[in-house]
Amino acid sequence: MSNVSMSVIPADIALGRLLADIRRLVVIESPSSDLAAVERSARAVGALIAERLGAEAETLVIDGVTHLRVRFGDGPSRVLILTHHDTVWPIGTLERIPFEVEGDILTGPGSFDMKAGLVSGIHAIAAVLERTPALDGVTLLVTGDEELGSSTSRELIEAEAAGCAGVLVLEAAADGGALKIARKGVSTYRVVITGRASHAGLEPELGVNAVVELAHQIVRIAALGAAEHGTTVTPTVVDGGTAQNTVPATASVRVDVRAATRAEQDRVDSAIRSLSPVLERASITVEGGPNRPPMEPEASAALFERTRRVAAEIGIEHLAGVSVGGGSDGNFTAGIGVPTLDGLGAVGAGAHADHEHVRVHHLPERTALVAALIEDLAGAAR
Template sequence: MSAQARAQDTLAYFERRLDAYLTDLRELVEIESPTHHLPGIKKAALWLQTQFAGLGELRRFETEAGAVLRLFRRGSGPRVLLLAHYDTVHPVGSWKKLWREERGRIYGPGVYDMKAGLLFILWALRYLGDSGAEHPNLEVLLTPDEEVGSVTSRIFIEDAARGADYALVLEPPTGAGDLKVHRKGVGWYKLKVHGRAAHQGVEPEKGVNAIVEAARQLLRVVEAQDLEKGTTLGPNVARGGTASNVVADYAEVLVDLRAWTLEEAERVDRFMRALEPVHPEARLELEGGLNRPPMEPTPESLALFELARGVARDLGFDSKPGKVGGGSDGNFTANLGVPTLDGLGAMGADAHQLSEHVVTAELPRRMALLAELLTRLVRDA
């Protein structure tokens, strides 16, 4: 049987089971699981643990952010890590309807980012069991805190990555449907400025205005951007002062960092840590740093992309090597030298918005892409 014929058979498997998949998806979406909402996180983890039971060796690790689930399934050939998260950004109660189907789209909290993609893993494992297809040695890692930087989960991600030959990330593709090979690194800084309070009307000269000092520092920070290289620094949250008639003795600014390369991220980090006060009596403190290193393409990750692209073409669509400014857990695996391919999740749009949705008709093809890619990693890689 040709590769294209096999791919079409795989697609038919998922087309026939779309309704069953949607039943699973609705159940998971209707479990509201925003990060740090431990009751919802616990309920979602338990649901996932039940669904994945019997599909491999399942281990559960309790953390302060919730359960990390690791599943191992023995195969042959390379070792492949499948990454997904089950936390969302939507606060409990922010959606009037947790599930809505309309004009070929499904709306719900986290349906696009990334519960639909997470369930692609579940159904790929079911496909492998039903078909008896040869597949790699698999590890599935499901985490509860990706939306806040994977602070707790990072140690599990990096541990799993060190034993992997490839990493596949089930975040959504680009808006155009492209798989992702390049993501910006993401960092944050909190710049704290300490001044001295004084009465604004009686003796302002005795004060040191922390807000003024912060403003001077931010002019420096913005100048450290390199827009041609795609390096941005966003001072997007500022706080300070107590009353309009009191010289502000404290101010703080949160600064978002994005950079395509580790070299640029490290340049910015050195710059931020070298900031000095303009006013001789002001004092600066800096917290934070690079949270997710850039996911930079390598020859190996581009070869993995080309393999997936061949599968996509056999399924009737194409993909370009996509690049996006947001980070994912794939940034961690790529930074450890593991060939990483992201964007293998569901087609849709409007992540983190109340219009978040997936495109129903595209679900079988994207599920088939993952399942067929896993088999080809044994046959063709």
């Protein structure tokens, strides 16, 4: 039996207010690496939470990064709504890509990824509070370093998710509004070659060419991909050498790895750490490793089916789910075994690109879905 009451969903989630609140956050630019900007953004989010939810957000500063948390009720958290307020866009992007709404298209840096989703989540909680002022067991977590890999917030995210019945990740939806029911795990490496410098004209034979060794290793690294398993291993940034007439003593390559399963992520990790030199007297050092575990389909399966049922009850049909290559904080919660559903945020396209945009007409429906799912999960937990 469903815990959703149709009366919890307003007949028309106020689109004008949604748009106004999205603008409030988008015009406060918050590039992840600018800690002062992230702090200013957090203050704006906190003010919005206070206004819409009547709650004071806790400010959590970890290694200089500002995160926010709001807990509803005195009981243990059973539903975690997971969002972030940092973006990839540098200060000044608004001058080039201003916040605008033209017809069904809303634009602005960080609008799709993921300030519209954050605002939608706040409005969804507000809709639930209209019916259940004594809402219990629900936590809203707004982190400030997701775009940098969540190094300061990972432990916080995992601690808040532990024991929850479900984690709702309000990252942007996949194409066509599909939810994200699986994500690849992400690993990042820097493979460093150490050789020996010598004069390239006078005594090249005395040198150990780190760039040549790196070329051998790049071929090996690229060959670790496995298309049949959805595993990609991509050498990206290469650096090496100091002067035209000098045998290079050092060289390096950065490597991006995406894997759909923990077994594949572990296989590639082991292989990269086992690289051995081809050239005599060269050496290899490997930095980095797995950053986000895979969010495998099993983590979302039951929650996705529950969401489809809840969606149908409020008139949303044909809700699709897809697997995607990008990572999110949902990888962490799924990685510790907590049911997790991602892509519940804005419908649109262009994350991290100049054509980033939100499809306006989906905003009320998406907000209503999140509200219904919160009530269903919180009700089942009581």
